[in-house]
Amino acid sequence: xxxxxxxxxMFVSYVIVIMVTLSAVGMLLxxxxxxxxxSAKEAELVRKGEEIARLIMTLSGGRLRAxxxxxxxxxxxxxxxxxxxxxxxxxxxxTTSRQAPQGARLSAGEAGSSVGAGxxxxxxxxxxxxxxVISVVVPLENQGKVVGGLVLNAPxxxxxxxxxxxxxxxxxxxxxxxxxxxxxxxxxxSSLSGPLRQMSRITLEMAQGNFEQRVRISGDDEIGQLARNxxxxxxxxxxxxxxxxxEKARVEGILTNMAEGVIAVNADREVIMMNERARRALxxxxxxxxxxxxxxxxxxxxxxxxDGVLASGAPDAIEFNxxxxxxxxxxxxxxxxxxxxxxxxxxxxxxxxITKLEQLRQELLADVSHELRTPLSSIQAFAxxxxxxxxxxxTIRARYISFIHDETVRLGRMVHDLLDLSLMQxxxxxxxxxxxxxxxxxxxxxxxxxxxxxxxxxxxxxxxRDNLKVLANEDRVEQAVTNLVDNAVKFTATGGRVDVxxxxxxxxxxxRIADTGPGIPEEDLxxxxxxxxxxxxxxxxxxxxxxxxxxxxxxxxxxxxxTVAVESSPEVGSVFSFKLPRA
Numbered sequence: 001x002x003x004x005x006x007x008x009x010m011f012v013s014y015v016i017v018i019m020v021t022l023s024a025v026g027m028l029l030x031x032x033x034x035x036x037x038x039s040a041k042e043a044e045l046v047r048k049g050e051e052i053a054r055l056i057m058t059l060s061g062g063r064l065r066a067x068x069x070x071x072x073x074x075x076x077x078x079x080x081x082x083x084x085x086x087x088x089x090x091x092x093x094x095t096t097s098r099q100a101p102q103g104a105r106l107s108a109g110e111a112g113s114s115v116g117a118g119x120x121x122x123x124x125x126x127x128x129x130x131x132x133v134i135s136v137v138v139p140l141e142n143q144g145k146v147v148g149g150l151v152l153n154a155p156x157x158x159x160x161x162x163x164x165x166x167x168x169x170x171x172x173x174x175x176x177x178x179x180x181x182x183x184x185x186x187x188x189x190s191s192l193s194g195p196l197r198q199m200s201r202i203t204l205e206m207a208q209g210n211f212e213q214r215v216r217i218s219g220d221d222e223i224g225q226l227a228r229n230x231x232x233x234x235x236x237x238x239x240x241x242x243x244x245x246x247e248k249a250r251v252e253g254i255l256t257n258m259a260e261g262v263i264a265v266n267a268d269r270e271v272i273m274m275n276e277r278a279r280r281a282l283x284x285x286x287x288x289x290x291x292x293x294x295x296x297x298x299x300x301x302x303x304x305x306x307d308g309v310l311a312s313g314a315p316d317a318i319e320f321n322x323x324x325x326x327x328x329x330x331x332x333x334x335x336x337x338x339x340x341x342x343x344x345x346x347x348x349x350x351x352x353x354i355t356k357l358e359q360l361r362q363e364l365l366a367d368v369s370h371e372l373r374t375p376l377s378s379i380q381a382f383a384x385x386x387x388x389x390x391x392x393x394x395t396i397r398a399r400y401i402s403f404i405h406d407e408t409v410r411l412g413r414m415v416h417d418l419l420d421l422s423l424m425q426x427x428x429x430x431x432x433x434x435x436x437x438x439x440x441x442x443x444x445x446x447x448x449x450x451x452x453x454x455x456x457x458x459x460x461x462x463x464x465r466d467n468l469k470v471l472a473n474e475d476r477v478e479q480a481v482t483n484l485v486d487n488a489v490k491f492t493a494t495g496g497r498v499d500v501x502x503x504x505x506x507x508x509x510x511x512r513i514a515d516t517g518p519g520i521p522e523e524d525l526x527x528x529x530x531x532x533x534x535x536x537x538x539x540x541x542x543x544x545x546x547x548x549x550x551x552x553x554x555x556x557x558x559x560x561x562x563t564v565a566v567e568s569s570p571e572v573g574s575v576f577s578f579k580l581p582r583a
Contacts, residue, residue, distance in 0.1 A: 018181035022174040029170055034163045038123060038156070041134055045081060045152045046119050049138035053150045056085065057140055084151035085140075093148065123156075132156045195227050202234065211238025261348035264334070267341065269293045269306055281327060281348050298322050305331050306344045313341055325352040375407040431473035433560070435583035438502050438509055439464040441474065445481045446500060449489050457494045463501040470509045470580035472560045477580070480556045481511065483549035484576045488515035492573075508562070508579040515575075520568040528566055529554045553578065 085094040092104050120137035133153045140148040195215055202213045211234055215227040255262050261278030265271055269292050279288065284296055294303055301320040308331075309316050315332040328351050334343040382400045391397050439462075446462055453460040470477065481500075488498045496516040503510055520528060531551045554564050557578040568574035 015178070015182060015185055018185070019178055022177055026167075026170040026174050030163065030167045033166050037163060038134065041154060041156075042121055042123075042136060045134065045136040045154055046121070046138065049136050049150050049152045050119075052083075053138045053140050056150065057142060081152045081154040084153070085148060086151060087148045088146055195224075199227070199230050202230075206234060206237065209241075211235070211241070259349075261350075263293075263302075263346040263348065264343060265293055265306060265346070266343040267310060269303065271296075272343065278346075278348055281322070281325075281350060283323070302329060302346060305329055306346070309333050309344050310341055319351075325350060326355045327351070372411070375411055379404050379407050431476055431559070433471055433473050435469045436472050436474045436477050438468045438470055438477075438511060439466060441478050442481055442500050442502065442511070445478060445485050448482070449485050453489055453498065456489070456492075458489060458492055459497040460489075461497070461499050463499065465503070468502050468504060468509050469583040470560075471583040472580050476556045476560070480553045480578065481513075483553050484513040484578075487549060487576070488513050488517065488574075491515065491517040493517065504582060505579065507582055509582050510577055510579045512575055512577040514573065516573040519570040519572050519574055520566070521570055525566060525568065529564065550576075 083095065084092055086092050118139070120135075122135040122137075133155050136152045136154075138150045138152070139146045140150060198215045202215060205211075205213045214231045214234065255273075255275040258275060258277060261281045262273070262275045263271060263278050264273040271288050271291055271293060274282075274284075274288055282288075282296060282299065288296060293299055293306060301318055305316060305318050310333070313333050313335075315330065317328065317330045319326065319328045321327070328349045330347045330349070331344050332347075333341040334345060336342050382404050385391050386397060386400055391400060442462060442464055446460055450460055485498065485500065492498055492515045498516075499512075499514045501512045501514075503512075529550050531548055553576075557564050557580065560580050562578055562580040564576075564578045566574065566576050
């Protein structure tokens with residue numbers, strides 16, 4: 001691991017360079033010193049040999065003859081070299097060495113085997129002396145003619161020892177330099193690799209989302225500047241990611257709380273995003289992300305829409321029905337910088353309520369027109385008959401006038417109810433509220449309808465405990481009870497029964513009006529509280545109803561924070577009830 005790290009690579013490389021350099025320098029220095037030492041020894045032998053050669057020729061009177069042995073031995077010790085005097089043919093005339101006796105001839109490999117006019121030098125192993133020597137041959141001349149030669153053989157044992165000592169010194173110095181280079185190389189490598197190791201560790205922390213770590217800055221060099229830049233980068237990345245996270249949270253919050261459903265798919269029709277509203281609209285869960293749109297049940301219209309947008313690159317929209325709800329889908333392409341399309345964004349808008357409101361509006365217009373057209377036509381016909389004097393009988397005229405009056409009153413009551421209902425639904429009505437005695441209100445209403453009930457042979461009963469009070473507007477509570485009792489009395493056949501009761505129920509007071517009338521079919525119950533809705537319109541009209549009473553009751557109760565309900569069985573009877581908060 002150490003050799004693979006940056007510290008190990010730098011340290012090993014640095015040490016190898018130092019060792020190779022010092023080894024090369026040591027070898028060169030050793031070689032240069034040896035050459036210098038040998039050259040100096042040769043120069044010394046040549047210089048002294050020339051002096052001795054002149055001295056020999058002077059003492060011999062210009063003729064080659066053997067010098068005195070005592071003198072020759074003294075020169076040998078003075079020069080630390082073996083002296084040989086040879087003639088021009090290489091025959092030893094005089095010597096200080098037992099290995100070269102007089103009269104012997106030098107071999108062909110020895111420096112003095114052929115004496116020439118100049119100084120001869122030789123360096124190497126001597127077979128005669130069986131050791132490495134430096135050989136110098138100085139010519140002995142007489143009147144410009146070479147008559148012999150002086151051979152000086154200096155053993156190199158001392159020279160080698162000196163060179164070896166110098167080499168040891170160089171090795172010691174190189175070893176010390178290498179040890180020092182180890183220390184310096186390690187410190188230098190550590191100073192370079194330390195910040196890089198910190199950066200490597202911090203990048204792992206950054207990858208895990210921790211952007212608080214910083215590199216320690218220990219200098220102003222390039223490494224220090226790199227550490228500063230790295231710290232700035234870490235801070236900038238942390239801030240950028242935090243901003244992106246906040247922006248993502250805001251976008252997700254917007255998408256989650258949008259009233260419309262949003263679906264994003266890629267070019268392969270795989271779902272990459274779907275908000276909660278879209279999941280509810282399509283009836284899927286979180287697992288839909290990553291699933292192809294084709295695999296989601298009931299999305300064939302969306303698949304066709306996506307294919308069309310991907311093919312054309314232009315926005316498009318469709319309306320389809322899913323599970324009884326009307327949905328409008330607007331699709332727009334996700335454009336790339338090169339003009340291509342990477343996917344499609346679909347916005348789903350549930351227009352079920354809008355569609356129903358439009359249907360209700362159309363039905364309301366139709367009902368209002370119908371309700372107004374019939375009485376107005378009748379009034380017009382009777383009025384024209386009276387105006388033209390067609391009717392002469394006073395009894396018939398009086399009946400016509402009474403009918404016109406009744407229809408006018410009914411129209412006025414219907415218009416008044418419509419105005420009240422519109423004000424209630426708009427939320428503009430503000431009724432003063434206070435404690436209302438339910439028993440008192442019900443008693444007044446029942447007494448108003450008792451003559452009508454007795455005339456028709458109906459039993460009208462009350463079952464209400466004392467001290468049942470609600471927090472409401474008394475006039476509006478009375479209006480609600482009146483409308484419900486009126487309906488019950490109108491639609492209950494002779495000999496039937498109408499019961500009005502009230503009870504306390506979990507913080508509310510529930511008022512119930514039960515009758516033994518014809519009942520209401522189950523399919524009509526969900527719409528019974530709508531304006532102008534009548535189960536049997538023809539029979540209701542004969543009884544003077546316009547289909548607004550129950551709608552007014554519902555709006556009054558809702559405006560007071562209550563609820564309405566109905567239970568009915570055909571040919572058995574109906575129970576209308578409402579709850580208001582207890583005072």
